[in-house]
Amino acid sequence: MTTAQLIQGSFKSAHGILLQTLADISEVSLKSVPAGANIQPLQAILAHAVTDDDLIINGMIAKRQPITTPALLEGTGVPLPAAPNLTPEWAASIDMKLPAFIEYAKKVFASTEDAIGSLTDEQLAAELDGPFGKRTVGAYALDLALYHIIGHSGEIAALKGIHGQKGLPF
Incomplete structure (x- = not known):
């Protein structure tokens, strides 16, 4: 097993847990914020x-073209973000259609897991000037x-719990 495959396995686990956490989410949990919450x-x-x-x-990380486009997000109720930051303006513009968004997430996760798994030890050891x-x-x-x-x-699991739902799937 390569280092990249080991990291890839960690991403597959993390992505899988997130998708399982979304399985039974209520509309209230999805779209509302408890009073007084920041x-x-x-x-x-x-x-x-x-x-x-x-x-x-x-x-x-992988120096590939991200797959997220307005066309890929179509039908999800999520507009393409202008920047990677979660801004209040972008958050307010979201009216998520969860089943469609989950399908989008699965495509992203398949792409990112492939990208991580394809990295060589040399690429993983290369220096990157980031945030x-x-x-x-x-x-x-x-x-x-x-x-x-x-x-x-x-x-996400905590917000589900605040709304009376089981947070994590285990």
Whole structure:
């Protein structure tokens, strides 16, 4: 097993847990924020997590063209973000159609898992000047991309729990 395959397996697990967490989500959990909460709606967090998975892994780490386009997002209720950041303006523009968005997420995850799995040891060891300064591509894959999807999966599970639903699938 190569280092890239090991990292790829971690992404497959993280993506799988996120998709399982979405399986029984209610419309209330998806679109509302509890009174007094200082957080974006679950649909905005989910949209950010998945679109950034594509931008970070395909665009920044693997140096591939991200697959997210307005055409791919069509029917999901999620507009193409202007930037990778989760802005209040973009969050307010989202009216997610969850089944269509899940299909989009599966396409993104298949693409990003393939991108991670195709990296060589030399590519993983190469230096990348990114948002946290100079680090190796492998470090960015783990420290930025993997932790990003895991962290937002936890937020999504917590928001489900606040609405009385089971958060994580296990």
